[in-house]
Amino acid sequence: MTAPHVLSCRVHYEDTDMAGIVYHANYLKFIERARSDWVRRLGIDQNALRAAGQVFVLRRIEADFLAPARFDDQLEVVTQVQAATGARLVLMQEVRRDGTCLFRALATLALATLEGRPQRMPAALRALPGAD
Structure with missing residues (x-):
C-alpha cells in the first residue's frame, strides 16, 4: 500500500448551506480535487490522456457523512489506495x-x-x- 496523499483545503462560504454547514454534495468536490491532485503527483497528465481519447470515470462511490464541516474550517482530504488492478482503482478518501x-x-x-x-x-x- 502506498503512502496516503493529503490535500489541504479551507471551507469557503460558497461550500456551505444556509446553516453554515458544508453542503453534502461539496464533499464529493473536495475528494475529486484530491484525486486529481494525487494523479498529477503520480506524473499522470489527465489533459494528455483526454487528448489521447481516455478519461478517468467514477464507477462507484460509497459515502458516509460522519460529522459536519463548517464555514472557515481548515480540512485535510486524505487519499489512500485500497486496491489497484489493470482495470480499476479503489481509493479510500477521508x-x-x-x-x-x-x-x-x-x-x-x-x-x-x-x-x-x-x-x-x-x-x-x-x-x-x-496492482496485477
Missing part, C-alpha cells in the same frame, strides 16, 4: 478536521475512452502495490 474524520468515501475508478469503452490503467497506476 475529509478530516484536526484529525477527526468528518466524511469517508470508498471510490472505484476506471479508465474509459471518450465513448465509454473500458481501457487499461496507465502504467503509473498499474505499478502501485497490489
Whole structure:
C-alpha cells in the first residue's frame, strides 16, 4: 500500500448551506480535487490522456457523512489506495478536521475512452502495490 496523499483545503462560504454547514454534495468536490491532485503527483497528465481519447470515470462511490464541516474550517482530504488492478482503482478518501474524520468515501475508478469503452490503467497506476 502506498503512502496516503493529503490535500489541504479551507471551507469557503460558497461550500456551505444556509446553516453554515458544508453542503453534502461539496464533499464529493473536495475528494475529486484530491484525486486529481494525487494523479498529477503520480506524473499522470489527465489533459494528455483526454487528448489521447481516455478519461478517468467514477464507477462507484460509497459515502458516509460522519460529522459536519463548517464555514472557515481548515480540512485535510486524505487519499489512500485500497486496491489497484489493470482495470480499476479503489481509493479510500477521508475529509478530516484536526484529525477527526468528518466524511469517508470508498471510490472505484476506471479508465474509459471518450465513448465509454473500458481501457487499461496507465502504467503509473498499474505499478502501485497490489496492482496485477
